[in-house]
Amino acid sequence: MTSGVLKKPSKERIKFFTTDDWNTFVLNMSADTLPGIKWSYSNEAGQLLEPIIQRASKMDVQDFFNKYLFDPLHMDRTTLFHD
Numbered sequence: 001m002t003s004g005v006l007k008k009p010s011k012e013r014i015k016f017f018t019t020d021d022w023n024t025f026v027l028n029m030s031a032d033t034l035p036g037i038k039w040s041y042s043n044e045a046g047q048l049l050e051p052i053i054q055r056a057s058k059m060d061v062q063d064f065f066n067k068y069l070f071d072p073l074h075m076d077r078t079t080l081f082h083d
Helices: 010-018 022-026 044-046 047-058 061-070
Strands: none
Touching: 010 022, 010 044, 010 047, 022 044, 022 047, 047 061
């Protein structure tokens, strides 16, 4: 939550939650501060994990989390919400 993408006011957050493609929306946002400077809970910043993990691992995010997180922790009924 120190990505530089800060929590947006309600009017701007509605755009994020109502868009058809959250990843594209977030990737087209500009940062409010430099990364690592300020902590801010931001759904938009959390959404960045999906494209980052996909690009870095060349895996579907659900498959990545199953292999490296859910399966090792025996979380066999856990899934991710896909937008």
